[in-house]
Amino acid sequence: MTVLLQIGRRPPDPPPQGLPAPSPAPAPGPPPASAEAKVFRSAHGAHLFVADGSRVYDLPEPLADRLERWTAAPDAALPDLARDLGLPLWSRPRIDGTPAEPPPLASLSLNVMQACNLSCGHCYADEGRFGGSARSMPRHTAYAAVDRLLAEAAPGADVVVGFMGGEPLLARDLVHDVVRYATRAAADAGNPVRFSLTTNLTTVRPQDARLFAAHPFTVTVSLDGDRAGHDALRRAPGGASAYDRLRAGLDVLARHGRPRHLSARVSVTPRTGRLVDVLDHGIGLGFDEVGFAAVVSAPDPAYEITARAFDGFLDQMVECGERALRKLSAGRDYPFGNFLTAMRELHRGTHRPYPCGAGAGYLSASAEGGLYACHRLVDDPAFAMGSVAEGPDGEARRRHLATGHVDRAEPCRSCWARYLCGGGCYHEVSRRGRPGCDYIRGWLAFCLRAYVELSQAAPEFFRLPPEPAATTAGATGLV
Template structure:
């Protein structure tokens, strides 16, 4: 059996004061990661010592000898009109989750449902601004299925308007799945929805933090409602998203439990801020979380070496970024190609920032709100990020989380990305064509 990919012992330390050109993987004298363009190279081991010395001439010489051309950080047309929009059609929820950042979808206000008028106007603005490009309309909350009539009507409206414009349109939804019915499943299949289901793992793990108001099992309800899609997804892209708290950092067990139910793709996200004390991760949790990620990654490598697909989407996404050479200056599309709309029709940088004036994106493309926001969040303008070797793989971290809790967990992120670089090197040696088969590599975009 092919050996597992394991991390060398990490020494957590702040990044150097000046932006590094290379990152050398400890114990791997044949590998050098070029920060510019996020590219991994196999090098002559004799170069390793020169690069490790920090001599800038050594770095320049390596680039010249290898004929490696610089790749500028991705300027991506960030001020082009968005091509993706999430509609918070229900700022309300039928569950009470202990770690919910959105106050059961109310975002500190009262429970509200979006009207057809607001939803249709947002779709019109999205299609018009995208000027013929493919667009994605997402539905989120709260729990969007609490506003089922507007969800179904908006899909029909978007399809009609997109057809008139000869413009492709796709759909996604983030849901707890406890309210899914047969008409929803028919809609999801007919339009090949991307579905992100909020489930934390086994029934016991999930229901410890994700509770139904009537005391019944949220896990059991979700799995029962989803069974037709889990058995026969059709064109639907179905993924589970698990939230990790201080109380339970186990990762592999979550992946195994959700995989056993029928999910082919599972992602996890740590709690950085929480309304309930004790659930957010603490500083001494990050090394433990990294160890859990590595344990899950090692299990995935064992699967891949046997010809099985990846399940762990955090790993799959990082590998895809490495393979394609990420040069991103932002962590996501928030405020750039993606915006989120509140029930009242206001635009915000993303669905996590509804109601927060710091993330309000203005009523028109000409008021400069997006430009100011993106300029301020550029990874090269962040004091701690600009000198980090992983900055163009990371992009600077979730805007909402950074504003709320600072840059906790940066060593964990660097450790995880270094692990992914090692994983990638080993992976392409046993499966050189791995990324030529999307179904096998399992990197989904919802």
């Protein structure tokens, strides 16, 4: 048959083979054909998505029907399908179930203040205390963490120093000192350094804004809607409005210095209003990007999105995505973060066996100097990864990457979306399992259709340089 038209870029060649990876258990057998290929349709016809390599092809409709019947058969196998239909698939898989070796460290977040000035029922960090007591990171520990990052990084590679909490600007003197120290140390080591900070923006001062503007900073602000919606979820001391303080913080940034990238992250709970209204409100405040994340695990279960509530969440996310598709297709800006990330990741051909860089190229340091897989897993012994003083625990990282591989997890290995999703947030899976799998598949199915339609309507969108990454984890999910 004629070779099908591939949409988007050809994914990169397979990476070179490194050191032998640990294999605590043999990899399971091959997944069903339905997990390897998915037929979908857009306004331009039928298409095929191939999971390994995240490849998208145009299909004639008769062939699309035939493929759907094939992949639905319980004994169908992708190699047979490719041979029978003459599909241009690589003979050697790019992801084969082999766990990755821990890479050099590229990003380290510092929990400089494990306390917060707000009280939010949906906060995974329990106001930064992570179930313990409020505490701050000593200066010598913070400097040692920077030294550890540079010692573990690849020569000449970019590194990211992140500031987390609680509320990191409660430790502003330390943040300022660490930025100066890291800038000097990174220059001496030959590693370009960038910074990130996640904040509620209620305590930002002019000197903080000037710091963000003078250095390559990504600042992520927690936003939950308009004044009523935000204050319903974020309680400030003395009954003050957390939203009014956030708006005052935005004014400080406007007057004294704006970071290179300013994003808003909306934590979606059952109490969140209509998402498209929240999205438009955030965009109207001037953020470079506004994105949503469902609260799956919270100290108070009343704030959690349950499996049943994910249906409504998906409907609202698609409503936001459709608006983004219309505006971007018309050449207008619409910085819906989840949608923009999905479009760029699909165009890049992103395919990965892990949800993010946690425990791999990214670690997080607690106030006491312990190293953990990420900032959401601080003080969790199951995800302890060494210490700032002694360095990352290579064996703990290998176990984490071996057990976390999406092809070794159930039901992930039988899902066509596994190399886009990566298996789900480690923090959420460890506490709640995977209640949002149907949502993730539904959102990604919409994104595949939108990708084809946007590629046709506004191909110039994919020639624009991507925005700076807004995460300390070194990888962004599509959800």
